[in-house]
Amino acid sequence: xxxxxxxxxxxxxxxxxxxVMAVGALGAVTGIGSTAIITQLEHVVPSRYFFFSENEADLxxxxxxxxxxxxxxxxxxDAGVIHFIDRQLVSTxxxxxxxxxxxxxxxxxxxxxxxxxxFEKLTFDQQTATLRLLELGKVPKELWGEPSPQAFFxxxxxxxxxxxxxxxxxxxxxxxxxxxxxGVDYPQIIGQNRYVKGGL
Amino acid sequence: xxxxxxxxxxxxxxxxGGIVAKExxxxxxxxxxxxxxxxxxxQKHDHDDLINQREPVLxxxxxxxxxxxxxxxxxxxxxAIVGPxxxxxxxxxxxxxxxxVSYGAMAWRYMEQDFQMRSLYGAPEGSTLEDWPxxxxxxxxxxEKAEWEIGVSGDMRANPFSSPRSRPYPMPPFPYNxxxxxxxxxxxxxxxxxxxIPMLRNSVPYGGRxxxxxxxxxxxxxxxxxxxxxxxxxxxxxxxxxGQCELRTNCIVSEIVVDDHGQARGVRYFDAQGRAQYxxxxxxxxxxxxxxxxxxxxxxxxxxxxxxxxxRHDWVGRNLQGHAYSGALGIFEEETYDDIGSGAxxxxxxxxxxxxxxxxxxxxxxxxxxxxxxxxxQRPPGAALWGKAHKDFQRQFFKRCVAVxxxxxEMPRFEARVQVDPxxxxxxxxxxxxxxxxRHPADIETxxxxxxxxxxxxxxxxxxxxxxxxxxxAARGGQHQAGTCRMGRDPKTSVTNSYGQLHDIDxxxxxxxxxxxxxxxxxxxxxxxxxxFRVGHYIAQNWxxxxxx
Numbered sequence: 001x002x003x004x005x006x007x008x009x010x011x012x013x014x015x016x017x018x019x020v021m022a023v024g025a026l027g028a029v030t031g032i033g034s035t036a037i038i039t040q041l042e043h044v045v046p047s048r049y050f051f052f053s054e055n056e057a058d059l060x061x062x063x064x065x066x067x068x069x070x071x072x073x074x075x076x077x078d079a080g081v082i083h084f085i086d087r088q089l090v091s092t093x094x095x096x097x098x099x100x101x102x103x104x105x106x107x108x109x110x111x112x113x114x115x116x117x118x119f120e121k122l123t124f125d126q127q128t129a130t131l132r133l134l135e136l137g138k139v140p141k142e143l144w145g146e147p148s149p150q151a152f153f154x155x156x157x158x159x160x161x162x163x164x165x166x167x168x169x170x171x172x173x174x175x176x177x178x179x180x181x182x183g184v185d186y187p188q189i190i191g192q193n194r195y196v197k198g199g200l
Numbered sequence: 201x202x203x204x205x206x207x208x209x210x211x212x213x214x215x216x217g218g219i220v221a222k223e224x225x226x227x228x229x230x231x232x233x234x235x236x237x238x239x240x241x242x243q244k245h246d247h248d249d250l251i252n253q254r255e256p257v258l259x260x261x262x263x264x265x266x267x268x269x270x271x272x273x274x275x276x277x278x279x280a281i282v283g284p285x286x287x288x289x290x291x292x293x294x295x296x297x298x299x300x301v302s303y304g305a306m307a308w309r310y311m312e313q314d315f316q317m318r319s320l321y322g323a324p325e326g327s328t329l330e331d332w333p334x335x336x337x338x339x340x341x342x343x344e345k346a347e348w349e350i351g352v353s354g355d356m357r358a359n360p361f362s363s364p365r366s367r368p369y370p371m372p373p374f375p376y377n378x379x380x381x382x383x384x385x386x387x388x389x390x391x392x393x394x395x396x397i398p399m400l401r402n403s404v405p406y407g408g409r410x411x412x413x414x415x416x417x418x419x420x421x422x423x424x425x426x427x428x429x430x431x432x433x434x435x436x437x438x439x440x441x442x443g444q445c446e447l448r449t450n451c452i453v454s455e456i457v458v459d460d461h462g463q464a465r466g467v468r469y470f471d472a473q474g475r476a477q478y479x480x481x482x483x484x485x486x487x488x489x490x491x492x493x494x495x496x497x498x499x500x501x502x503x504x505x506x507x508x509x510x511x512r513h514d515w516v517g518r519n520l521q522g523h524a525y526s527g528a529l530g531i532f533e534e535e536t537y538d539d540i541g542s543g544a545x546x547x548x549x550x551x552x553x554x555x556x557x558x559x560x561x562x563x564x565x566x567x568x569x570x571x572x573x574x575x576x577x578q579r580p581p582g583a584a585l586w587g588k589a590h591k592d593f594q595r596q597f598f599k600r601c602v603a604v605x606x607x608x609x610e611m612p613r614f615e616a617r618v619q620v621d622p623x624x625x626x627x628x629x630x631x632x633x634x635x636x637x638x639r640h641p642a643d644i645e646t647x648x649x650x651x652x653x654x655x656x657x658x659x660x661x662x663x664x665x666x667x668x669x670x671x672x673x674a675a676r677g678g679q680h681q682a683g684t685c686r687m688g689r690d691p692k693t694s695v696t697n698s699y700g701q702l703h704d705i706d707x708x709x710x711x712x713x714x715x716x717x718x719x720x721x722x723x724x725x726x727x728x729x730x731x732x733f734r735v736g737h738y739i740a741q742n743w744x745x746x747x748x749x
Binding site: 066067068069071073075088092093128131157158160161162164165166167169170178179181182183184185188 | 247248249250257258259415416417539571572573575576577585586587588590591594595598599
């Protein structure tokens with residue numbers, strides 16, 4: 001089963017493709033070099049992310065989905081964990097920008113070296129095994145400096161848990177999915193005789 | 201600009217300072233209450249799982265902010281600059297009411313034995329264990345004042361270890377939640393003596409404020425209906441209502457000015473606009489909690505006290521204590537969660553004293569509600585930290601997990617301390633607190649003992665699996681910080697007398713947990729409040745007799 005691609009990533013890929021086709025057609029009609037127009041258009045298409053590139057986001061989405069996978073209930077991708085992390089990295093947690101930028105690149109190269117494939121193209125079980133090695137630091141040493149593989153994994157692990165189980169206002173836990181999974185009312189139901197009076 | 205001379209300055213509007221300000225202003229003294237934080241409340245910081253005093257992963261709701269760093273010794277002897285949300289900082293809060301706005305509000309009196317730890321147990325090697333210069337009986341009237349003026353719900357009749365009380369609580373206790381009922385039966389089977397936790401929270405309307413609506417977000421949060429009682433909604437408004445007390449918020453005190461005759465003249469501070477100010481007064485009371493109070497005294501150097509006010513014998517900042525929290529978690533087959541906040545309802549005091557081979561102990565209570573994110577970090581040893589297995593555990597046990605914890609009484613140590621850092625300064629250019637020292641090995645032993653009792657209790661209650669939580673080795677005070685300006689009879693081994701009055705500077709007082717000689721096996725806030733009444737009453741009495749003027 002293909003779990004690695006978020007529905008909206010698939011959507012974007014489709015849109016990008018249409019856009020490229022349209023520009024190509026326009027270039028052919030007007031005779032203007034299509035490359036130049038594509039470059040211009042790239043600037044006016046707003047990114048869905050504040051910090052991450054699309055490639056970084058695709059990789060991180062796949063990692064987060066491993067940490068809290070979708071099964072019969074929603075997982076990290078459904079909860080929008082990527083948007084939680086992305087938003088925090090340009091605000092409260094901006095001190096971790098470099099850890100993500102460098103860590104994701106080191107992890108991308110790790111997968112390329114070990115599997116000759118991007119992480120997103122591995123099977124779910126291969127992804128799990130690869131992340132386990134990252135967690136333990138059993139990765140090609142020459143590809144990693146700061147952050148260490150263990151520290152990078154722990155960072156993503158903690159932020160994924162926060163994005164999934166924390167308050168929805170920060171960009172994650174979309175539609176209160178984790179609260180619904182756990183059966184926790186949100187907002188709380190108070191003052192409707194739900195609690196026994198006096199103690200209530 | 202020269203500020204008008206007043207009778208008393210109180211530094212810090214928390215549990216101790218708020219009460220002193222109220223005692224002094226209602227006795228007729230003109231008071232300026234200086235607070236480094238601001239008014240905060242539910243309007244500013246509501247129910248956010250990631251921004252609160254318990255889980256400050258995206259910031260803390262109740263201060264301080266990154267402008268107030270500290271330096272903390274790592275386990276390896278390395279010094280690190282830490283922010284308020286980092287471990288090792290030992291944060292409490294910085295706002296009007298301080299920790300009493302967002303606390304869990306357990307309202308414990310210490311036991312008679314807690315005031316006589318050295319006589320009872322003898323000091324272990326490597327410890328400065330000492331008796332308080334006052335007994336429980338001397339503090340009892342002040343405990344009673346705190347319970348009635350601030351407001352406590354409780355009933356101690358089922359606790360045979362309780363110290364004598366001259367008056368019951370003003371409000372009935374909170375009933376047990378589902379966890380409490382499960383644990384009550386088990387405790388009785390074990391021959392223990394369970395009773396409801398006394399709380400600074402209204403079980404019925406009290407003091408013109410609401411009764412608690414049992415919401416999930418209690419500890420770590422401001423109460424949205426003001427049913428949790430702190431100094432921000434009791435003593436401080438009462439002080440302001442006298443017309444004698446002026447509260448100045450966002451004011452950072454840098455120094456107590458001590459003259460060449462050894463008298464405090466006033467304080468220097470930076471006001472909300474960052475302007476340097478000098479406020480003079482007849483009396484100065486410092487109530488910034490154990491870390492900041494010690495820092496301020498140490499930063500107040502004068503001709504007679506070149507190493508800091510009251511620090512002639514190098515005791516200011518020593519004996520930093522908190523609690524070596526220990527306990528256990530258990531998972532159950534049936535649901536234990538009923539979504540009735542605050543969640544902590546039941547206690548046993550069977551293991552506070554009289555434990556074989558152990559000095560002191562701790563009260564054991566069931567834990568406040570663990571919110572989903574918090575619970576996602578609580579797993580037994582060896583359990584998956586991520587992936588489907590982690591998610592399954594979360595789903596299966598979020599509502600089937602009970603935690604029992606105890607604030608283990610620590611042995612005070614000379615080397616567990618607050619200093620001022622020689623290099624690092626805060627946003628206002630004031631040398632920051634530097635924290636160092638390790639817990640006494642006996643604390644870890646006591647922790648193991650207490651955790652084992654918690655585990656037994658959970659097993660008796662039907663837990664299918666249990667695991668313990670043991671304390672770390674670093675002594676950093678934390679929310680229960682205490683001991684850094686301890687009271688005593690001997691000026692050579694203590695900082696103040698039994699009224700919080702500095703041995704060396706008779707118009708300079710301390711009124712917070714810094715005074716605690718030992719920190720009890722209980723949450724300390726009611727004792728800090730009681731000491732606030734004691735110190736405030738003493739100053740007011742002397743004032744009326746013509747003192748300090």
